Amino acid sequence: MNDNGFPQLTTQLFREFRDYIHEKSGIFLDDYKTESLRTALNTLMRQRDILDYDSYFRLLTHEIHGDEEFKRLLDLVTVNETCFFRNPPQFDALRQVVLPAIVRAKQETGDRTLRIWSAGCSTGEEPYSLAMTLLETLPHPEEWRIDILATDVSTHVLAEAQKGCYRKRALRETPTYYLRKYFKKVGDESYCVDPSVREMVNFSYHNLVTERYPALVLGGWDIIFCRNVTIYFQLDSVRKVMNDFYSGLRDGGYLFIGHAESLYKINDEFIPMHLGMAYVYKKDTEALVNDAGEAKAGLCYVDFATAGGAAKTVRPQAAARPAERARFRRDEDKAGLYATAYEHFVKEDFAAAGREAAKLVRLDPDNANAHILLANVYVNQGRTDKALKEAVRVLDLQPMSTKGHYLLGLIREQQDQLDEAVREFKRVLYIDRSFALAHINLANIYRTRHMAADAVKEYNNAITGLAQGQRGDWADFAGGFLEDVLIEICRRNIAQLA
């Protein structure tokens, strides 16, 4: 029995539920999720007066009631973290390259429709951000028929999305201009999306793994956003979903996936495009094959900085020469390796993350981000000597890297060289005062040295930065903790020091 009066969730039972959830949703729960699955099951079992897991499993798989019950379970096991304008470089790419390209193509054919699908939309911030971006980017939005479909498997988040009202945290990446124009503050805490934006989005339940895909008959989607959804899937489900997206997009359409995701070894039909700071995937059947029938897929680059704001695309055809193609291929491999390593890191599988990051470092020794990731892996594994070597390399490549100095601070702390650690954390704050974790690390050191006033000051500095809701470079080191949890930790420490 556990402390709630329910029996223990044995490994075998956990796997039974896990496999069923995987089969019906694609979501794969790693073993370390046993405890959170048990909590979810116990909550639902209590509501149904069911005391043993076998009976609940029978209800879940029941022909008639099973589907409804499964939706309730999904509400509790899905990860719904999101915010407006999440990953701003992707919205830059959308505004500066993707929408203008689609509009140009449609002008040639006289087509005035735009179909956009936000798949795995969570509480709606993503599709509403898309709607606002369209209103700001299309020259005459009123002349277009715009369909934005937003779908998810969690009925709970869909209900929230339809309300369209949010806490301030959801707006942490929202440019002030959009905040003023498209949101209304209601009461002290709530920001509601303007009705003109709300009515542009249709929300609907849809399971990407088990259901047929919507609207294929209409000639396909122009843009699909499916970000941070398949990150919790096994590879076979990711392949299925991405291949279905490929079929569902019209030729010339674009796919946006999460910044830590990649199509490396998943789908090689999409053309990867490096637009500014974002990766975007395009369906371009013409570009796939050249006149000689030779595959042409390669990376397209658009560099906003050198293009002076106007998009200058190197089309894949231009990259068809063998040497350049090989270079593009290597770049794509590197991006894929980084994405895979990062994905393992986020899931705290440090052994796998280290393996992939080490491969990337061998392939691309001057890639500071790869060294940062590898150093971070070693720090988490307590392999200080190896971490030190990587952090030093980061600072060779980028002497003002806050992440490099922060890593060095962590390493010095692990080596018990606290003076050196303080120096490094101060260096971080000299470069970027909003690096919240450096304030916290400094405060922790001051606390161990009984320098209460200095510690309180640093905890307060951290709280001030965190309360502004800006996720900065520090977020990679926060182990998944969100701002409100960190603020709570700081407050508790201040209370203990008082």
Ligand SMILES: C[S@@+](CC[C@H](N)C(=O)[O-])C[C@H]1O[C@@H](n2cnc3c(N)ncnc32)[C@H](O)[C@@H]1O
């Ligand atoms: C982390 S949120 C991502 C939200 C948003 N796309 C973003 O990047 O900010 C992932 C969402 O995917 C949804 N999801 C998970 N499995 C799904 C499936 N099989 N079909 C549709 N949505 C799914 C979850 O319910 C959750 O709301």
